[in-house]
Amino acid sequence: MLLTSVSFVAVGGFLSNQIASALYDERFxxxxxxxxxxxxxxxxxxxxxxxxxxxxxSRLVLDSVNAIVGSRTNAPRQxxxxxxxxxxxxxxxxxxxxxxxTAGMLPDDLQQAVIGGQDVYWAPITIxxxxxxxxxxxxxxxxxxxxxxxxxxxxxxxxxxxxSSMQATLDYIHGVLWLxxxxxxxxxxxxxxxxxxxxxxxxxxxxxxxxKLAAGQLQERMEVTGEDExxxxxxxxxxxxxxxxDQITQxxxxxxxxxxxxxxxxxELRTPLTTVRMAAEVLHDAxxxxxxxxxxxxxxxxxxxxxxxxxxxxxxEISRFDAGAAELExxxxxxxxxxxxxxxxxxxxxxxxxxxxxxxxxGSRCIADADARRIDRILRNLIVNALEHGEGRPVEVHIACNxxxxxxxxxxxxxxxxxxEASRVFDRFWRADPARARTTxxxxxxxxxATEDARLHGAWLEAWxxxxxxACFRLTLxxxxxxxxASSPLxxxxxxxxxxxEAAARExxxxxxxxxxxxxxxxxxxx
Numbered sequence: 001m002l003l004t005s006v007s008f009v010a011v012g013g014f015l016s017n018q019i020a021s022a023l024y025d026e027r028f029x030x031x032x033x034x035x036x037x038x039x040x041x042x043x044x045x046x047x048x049x050x051x052x053x054x055x056x057x058s059r060l061v062l063d064s065v066n067a068i069v070g071s072r073t074n075a076p077r078q079x080x081x082x083x084x085x086x087x088x089x090x091x092x093x094x095x096x097x098x099x100x101x102t103a104g105m106l107p108d109d110l111q112q113a114v115i116g117g118q119d120v121y122w123a124p125i126t127i128x129x130x131x132x133x134x135x136x137x138x139x140x141x142x143x144x145x146x147x148x149x150x151x152x153x154x155x156x157x158x159x160x161x162x163x164s165s166m167q168a169t170l171d172y173i174h175g176v177l178w179l180x181x182x183x184x185x186x187x188x189x190x191x192x193x194x195x196x197x198x199x200x201x202x203x204x205x206x207x208x209x210x211x212k213l214a215a216g217q218l219q220e221r222m223e224v225t226g227e228d229e230x231x232x233x234x235x236x237x238x239x240x241x242x243x244x245x246d247q248i249t250q251x252x253x254x255x256x257x258x259x260x261x262x263x264x265x266x267x268e269l270r271t272p273l274t275t276v277r278m279a280a281e282v283l284h285d286a287x288x289x290x291x292x293x294x295x296x297x298x299x300x301x302x303x304x305x306x307x308x309x310x311x312x313x314x315x316x317e318i319s320r321f322d323a324g325a326a327e328l329e330x331x332x333x334x335x336x337x338x339x340x341x342x343x344x345x346x347x348x349x350x351x352x353x354x355x356x357x358x359x360x361x362x363g364s365r366c367i368a369d370a371d372a373r374r375i376d377r378i379l380r381n382l383i384v385n386a387l388e389h390g391e392g393r394p395v396e397v398h399i400a401c402n403x404x405x406x407x408x409x410x411x412x413x414x415x416x417x418x419x420x421e422a423s424r425v426f427d428r429f430w431r432a433d434p435a436r437a438r439t440t441x442x443x444x445x446x447x448x449x450a451t452e453d454a455r456l457h458g459a460w461l462e463a464w465x466x467x468x469x470x471a472c473f474r475l476t477l478x479x480x481x482x483x484x485x486a487s488s489p490l491x492x493x494x495x496x497x498x499x500x501x502e503a504a505a506r507e508x509x510x511x512x513x514x515x516x517x518x519x520x521x522x523x524x525x526x527x
Contacts, residue, residue, distance in 0.1 A: 001185070001188070001189055001192065004185060004188050005185060008181040008184065008185060009181075012177045012178070012181055015177060016170075016173065016174055016177060019170070019173055020170055023166060023169070023170070024166070027075070027163070027166060028140065031075070031140060031142075031161050032122065032142065034077075035077075035120070035122070035142035035159045035161075036120050036142065038068050038079075038159055039120055039142060039143075039144045039157060039159060040120070040144075042064050042067075042068060042146065042157060043144060043146045043157070045060075045064055046060070046064070046146045046147060046148055046149065047146075047147065049149045050149065051149045051150060052149070052150045053150075057148055057149060057150070060148075060149075061081055061148065064079075065079045065080075065081060068159060075161045075162060075163060075165060075166070076161065076162040076164075077159060077160070077161050077162075078159070078160055078162070079157070079158065079159050079160075080103065080106075080157070080158040080159075080160070081146075081155055081156070081157050081158075082103045082106075082111075082155065082156045082157075082158065083155055083156075084115055084145075084154050084155060084156055103156075105125055105126065105127060105128060106123075106125060106141060106143075106158065107123045107124075107125060107141075109123060110122070110123040110125075110141060110143055111143075111156065113143075114143040114144060114145050114156045114158075115145065115154075115156065117145070118144070118145055119144065120142055120143070120144045121142070121143055121144070122140060122141065122142045122143075123140075123141055124138070124139070124140050124141075125138075125139045125140065125141045125160060126138060126139065127139045127160070127162055137162050137163065137164040137167070138163045138164070138166075138167055139160050139161055139162050139163050140160065140161050140163060141158050141159070141160035141161075142158065142159045142160070143156055143157065143158040143159070144156075144157055145157075198228075198230065199230060202222070202230045202233070202234060203230075205222060205223070206222055206233070206234065206237055209221065209222050209237070209241070210237075213241055213244070218241070218244065218245040218248060218249075219245070220241070221238045221241060221242075222234040222237050222238055224238065267316070269312055270312065273305070273308060273309060273312060276305055277305045277306075277309060280298070280301045280302045280305045281302065283298040283301060283302070284298050284299065284301070284302040286298075287299060311445070314445040314446065314449060315445070317445075317449050318428070318445055318448065318449060318452075326452065326456060328371050328374070328456045328457065328481075329371050329373075330369045330370055330371055330457075330481050331369065331370075331371075331372070332367055332368070332369055333367070333368065333369075333370050333372045333375070334365055334366065334367055335366040335367075335368055335370070335375070335399065335401070335406045335408060335477070336361060336365060336366050336399055338372060338375050338376050338379060339359060339379055339397055339399055339408055340359070341376060342376055342379035342380045342383055343357055343359065343383060343397065345380055346380065346383045346384055346387060349384065349387050349388075350387055350395070353387055353388075353390075353392055354392050355387050355390055355392050355393065355394065355395055356394040356395070357383070357387070357394075357395050357397070358394065358395070358396055358397070359396075359397050359399065360396050360397065360398045360399070360494075361398070361399040361400070366399060366400075366401035366406045367479070368401075368406045368477050368478070368479045368480075369478075369479065369480055369481045370457055370477055371453075371456070371457070374453040374456065374457070375453070375457075375475075375477070377449070377450070377453060378450040378453050378454060378461070378475060379408065379410075379475075381446040381447065381449070381450050382410040382450070382473045382475070383395070383397065383410055384446075385410075385446070385447070385473075386410045386411070386412035386414075386471070386473075387412075389412060389414045389415055389471065390412035390413060390414035390470070391413075391414040391415060393412065393413040393414055393470070394413065395410065395411065395412045395413075396410075396411045397409070397410050397411075398410075398411065398490055398494040400489035400490045400494075401479070401489055402489045403479070404478065404479060404483065404485070404486065404487075405476050405477060405478055405479060405485055405487070405488060405489055406476070406477045406479060406489070407474060407475065407476045407477075407488045407489045407490040408474070408475045408490075409472055409473065409474040409475075409490050409492065409493065409494045410472065410473050410474075411470065411471075411472040411493055411494060412470045412471055412472075413469070413470035414470050414471070415467070415468070415470075416465045416466050416467045416468055416469050416470050416471050417463075417465035417466075417467065417471050418465065418466075418467055419465070421465065422463040422464060422465045422471070423463075425447055425463050426447045426448060426450075426451045426461070426463070427448065428444065428445055428448045429444040429445065430444070454475060457477055457478070457481075458478055458481070458482070458483070458484070458485070459475060459476055459477045459478065459485070460474070460475070460476040460485060460488065461473070461474075461475055462474045462476075462492055464492050464493055470493075472492060472493035472494070474488065474490055474492050474494075476488040476489075476490075
């Protein structure tokens, strides 16, 4: 509507200017010819007159002025004879005019041109109106110098036209243009309202419904009325939304069935597994009485039952995460004490593997709000993995904290892993070498569970590695629940001597806000 109004004003101004210019040019040419003819003929009358006294000259002047005024023209015309300043003793000492006008309404430029030349000159003027409340009328004046007998004294003879009728015509045209503009503006406003109501509003409604669908409100639908293209669009949109809802519902039901199946199978296996384990323990305790073959079978049975039980426990934990039943029981704990407790639990494995397990800490206490059971599970998993893959080389556990976060990094110097392997190490049941037998490692769910535990805390769990130079896992916890992490107190890897490896390797972060770890997050999203 604003653009239309501006367009109307521009077009109306252009049309008004063109009409006024055309009308003025046409009338000016006509008035100029008439005035020039009247002035020249009157000038000739004065020149050829044989008047010798004042009365005869006065009568001649009045008759000539009345003749000019009485001529038939398309606009009111008046004449004015004005004595030129400095002429004394003349027969006509004052202005002669029929309507009582004065020389004061004539522009100075016109008067000076008439005094100084013999040609016919013109200029626009404003004619004063004696009636109260009426505006002054526009006009145009033509003038030339004449000489009155008998002394041939110079006088200024003017002819001027009243252009009030032309102005009234222009005012009428302006009124018509304004009225037409207002009517057209109202019509366009009605059309705009109709288009908005019939097209734009349904499109806006479709955008609102699509936003609700994207937010998870799958039951939202568009209102369809009529049989036009917009109605067809709404019907197609509703069919698309219905198909999406059906597919998403099927996928959700399938996911729930899978989760329930894993949970039910895990629970159902606990009872027979407990019986099998009791029998395996009996056989394991009595293995010394068996022959070597049976003794070895009893030991293998016992180890695999233990492994099966650990896998079952991990499956149950994963099912709780998938079902959204995992809850965080946070309290103020000393992360350094949790690290020491996890190391004490892994000390027998380190001694059996001949690995030096040590703590590198910048302080004695690092207090944070955390679930001690889950943090201990993460740390035990990281430390055991480092011992199993460290090839007997030293394993360091680094601890650091700042006012916003606490970080624990487990660094080994074993076989290491490639950046691609580091990006997938948190996937469920993933192994760097699928053909490698599971002689080391646990159920394949430990790091996945650790990732879920870290996500419950709003923490980062990151992996780094280079083949032949070892691997490093870093856990960064916010010191207060609900706070967002911006950085970690520890570098990855934390050892200063490994600047070359750090520059060559890539970091993979789970849940980090800085854009790193994209591949790892995409892998977890695929799960």
